[in-house]
Amino acid sequence: MTKRLGILGGGQLARMLVQAAIPLGIETVVLANRNDEPAALVSKAVVGEWNDRALLDQFAQAVDVVVLENEFIGSEKLAYLASKGVQLVPDQATLGLIEDKAQQKLTLAAAGLPVPALALIESLDDVAAFGAEHGFPLMLKTRRNGYDGRGTAKIRSAEEIGSACSSLGFPENPVFVEAWVPFEAELATLIIRSVSGEQCVYPVIETYQPSGVCRVVRAPAPFSTAIQQQASEVAQATAAALGGLGILAVEMFLNSKGQILVNELAPRPHNTGHYSIEGCYCSQFENTIRAALGWPLGDPQLRHQSAVMVNVLAPTTRPLESSLIQTALKPQVHVHWYDKRSAKPGRKIGHITAVGAESSEVEARAQAAVDQLERVLA
Numbered sequence: 001m002t003k004r005l006g007i008l009g010g011g012q013l014a015r016m017l018v019q020a021a022i023p024l025g026i027e028t029v030v031l032a033n034r035n036d037e038p039a040a041l042v043s044k045a046v047v048g049e050w051n052d053r054a055l056l057d058q059f060a061q062a063v064d065v066v067v068l069e070n071e072f073i074g075s076e077k078l079a080y081l082a083s084k085g086v087q088l089v090p091d092q093a094t095l096g097l098i099e100d101k102a103q104q105k106l107t108l109a110a111a112g113l114p115v116p117a118l119a120l121i122e123s124l125d126d127v128a129a130f131g132a133e134h135g136f137p138l139m140l141k142t143r144r145n146g147y148d149g150r151g152t153a154k155i156r157s158a159e160e161i162g163s164a165c166s167s168l169g170f171p172e173n174p175v176f177v178e179a180w181v182p183f184e185a186e187l188a189t190l191i192i193r194s195v196s197g198e199q200c201v202y203p204v205i206e207t208y209q210p211s212g213v214c215r216v217v218r219a220p221a222p223f224s225t226a227i228q229q230q231a232s233e234v235a236q237a238t239a240a241a242l243g244g245l246g247i248l249a250v251e252m253f254l255n256s257k258g259q260i261l262v263n264e265l266a267p268r269p270h271n272t273g274h275y276s277i278e279g280c281y282c283s284q285f286e287n288t289i290r291a292a293l294g295w296p297l298g299d300p301q302l303r304h305q306s307a308v309m310v311n312v313l314a315p316t317t318r319p320l321e322s323s324l325i326q327t328a329l330k331p332q333v334h335v336h337w338y339d340k341r342s343a344k345p346g347r348k349i350g351h352i353t354a355v356g357a358e359s360s361e362v363e364a365r366a367q368a369a370v371d372q373l374e375r376v377l378a
């Protein structure tokens with residue numbers, strides 16, 4: 001019997017996992033908060049409040065193996081599902097190392113991996129002391145629940161420490177501080193480790209993230225083979241140091257000295273891997289599923305010289321009208337509309353990928369379609 005795939009989450013990552021499960025003939029059940037979430041609209045779903053043990057029991061009975069779409073669900077929920085006989089990929093131990101970003105980076109630093117200097121914060125004086133040692137600017141971050149740059153605050157000088165800390169909800173909300181990295185570029189890759197022992201590594205890509213939100217992904221990263229190789233090796237060493245199975249996304253900085261530093265990890269399909277749907281022989285979503293089932297992995301390599309993905313961000317709070325996407329349906333772009341029924345401005349509501357031979361032409365094609373779509377949505 002083919003195992004039933006559970007997905008913890010009902011957003012766009014879960015929806016694209018469901019889309020990848022269909023051609024493999026795999027049944028999916030998503031755990032969602034609402035019936036109208038992107039993945040609950042296209043899959044069997046168990047819907048409700050996740051702290052409700054009866055709901056988790058119902059989900060556990062409906063699935064055999066579970067993958068994640070979010071690293072902030074609480075590893076104790078994974079432990080509970082495991083106690084009900086569900087197989088978790090990744091398991092609660094791996095999630096436990098990742099869900100607290102400060103712990104995640106301290107684990108990597110202890111393993112000798114390159115990360116920015118960081119410190120846990122108990123008081124405003126701790127931030128001042130870190131600033132005195134490392135200089136300003138600094139980056140303050142929440143330890144949990146950050147995404148799209150929400151949960152980060154740049155501190156330009158000692159005067160800004162108090163306002164930055166309160167903007168992130170400190171001291172109720174635990175934070176840590178790290179040295180500012182004047183990076184040349186942000187890079188990322190994906191490592192997939194199957195329960196069978198097989199592993200594959202995706203190309204290194206460049207991600208452009210103005211204001212902390214991923215806007216554009218360029219595959220392959222437009223840097224030398226040596227830099228791509230170095231980033232790939234750091235990411236693989238990171239995965240090895242962490243242990244665990246399933247997909248691991250590794251976000252990195254390339255600094256002006258040509259060094260690679262690890263920024264953060266995610267044990268789930270990643271926005272910087274969406275290009276792989278059309279860009280690679282086997283997408284991050286399909287390989288995440290194959291890895292969880294122990295099925296043979298697909299080829300992660302690019303099947304075009306260039307693939308560029310551009311995110312579509314909600315321009316307004318107005319309800320989203322799906323038929324408007326027709327304006328982006330140019331002959332040579334791939335449109336992914338997440339069917340979010342409502343979204344705050346700046347939230348990701350879709351993405352568009354273009355593939356081809358010449359990277360600047362490919363990027364212009366994807367960007368033009370996104371610009372046009374965001375104009376009609378505004």
Ligand code: ATP
Pocket residue numbers: 116139141146147148149150151152178179180181182183186209211212213214251263264
């Ligand atoms: P994601 O949406 O990828 O989960 P996040 O909200 O968890 O992001 P980070 O990845 O930690 O937050 O930071 C968001 C962005 O802020 C980074 O992509 C980068 O552009 C910038 N940034 C983070 N840390 C630093 C740093 N130490 N120095 C300079 N810029 C940084």
Ligand code: MG
Pocket residue numbers: 146147148264
């Ligand atoms: Mg993050």
Ligand code: MG
Pocket residue numbers: 251263264
């Ligand atoms: Mg990030």
